Amino acid sequence: MNQLFDSYSILWQSNHLHLNIGNIYYYIPNRSSLLLLSDGSFTKILDSIINNVTHIQLTRDQKIYRHIKYLNNWYSAIGLTMYRQGWLQEKSGYKLIFASSWYKPEVLANCPFVDVTPLGKVFINSELILYRKLHCISCLCSKWFEKQFKFRGYIWSREYVLYHEKEPFIFIREFFSPKLTTNL
Incomplete structure (x- = not known):
């Protein structure tokens, strides 16, 4: 994980989005705004964009025994x-x-197929009523991500928390392939 988080440079970032959401469209290209600001099921949007069913390849799934320094340990x-x-x-x-x-x-204890299914689809199938609070949008450059995505270009990222019954239960950070915006 350290290789990932040490391998990029942030070119632009917007925090406290609830304060400046009206101005955010000035900075984000139109094609990217659908991906970054969508409020529905992202995996459904993704399946529509690429005309293909998405699946997940997990690279890590573990209990946190020590605190990883991230967002001032907000998640812990x-x-x-x-x-x-x-x-x-x-x-x-x-x-x-x-x-x-x-x-x-x-959160995922009673969800079937969680190892092979994107979380968005897991939550849709479980019929949980969710609220999402977007915390940060970033534009970055990364040789590591370019190699992984097999595509050169800026990488857009977003961070958000999902709430259920007014309680936060999951923090998600996503990095988008530059190829996605060319498919819109």
Whole structure:
């Protein structure tokens, strides 16, 4: 994980999005705004964009025994003790999104096929009523991501928290392939 988080340079970032959401469209290209600001099921949007069913290749799924310094350990303060990361891919294996999530273990305890299904689809199938709060949008450059995505270009990223019954239960960070915006 350190290789990933030490391998990029942020070119632009917007925090506290609830304060400046009206101005955000000035900075984000039209094609990218659909991906970054969408409020519905992202995996459904993704399936529509690429005309293909996405699946996940997990690269890590573990209990957090020590605190990983990230967002001032915000996630640990609300009991997010499980860490999961993986690639959302097309059927062909092409990598579309790299996602990391910190969550409460009970969130996914009763969800079938969680190891092979993107979280968005898991939540849709479980019929949970969710609220999403977008925390940060970033534009970055990364040789590591360019190699993984097999595509040169800027990488857009977003961070958000999902709430259920007014309680935060999962923090998600996503990095989007530059190829996605060319398919819109």
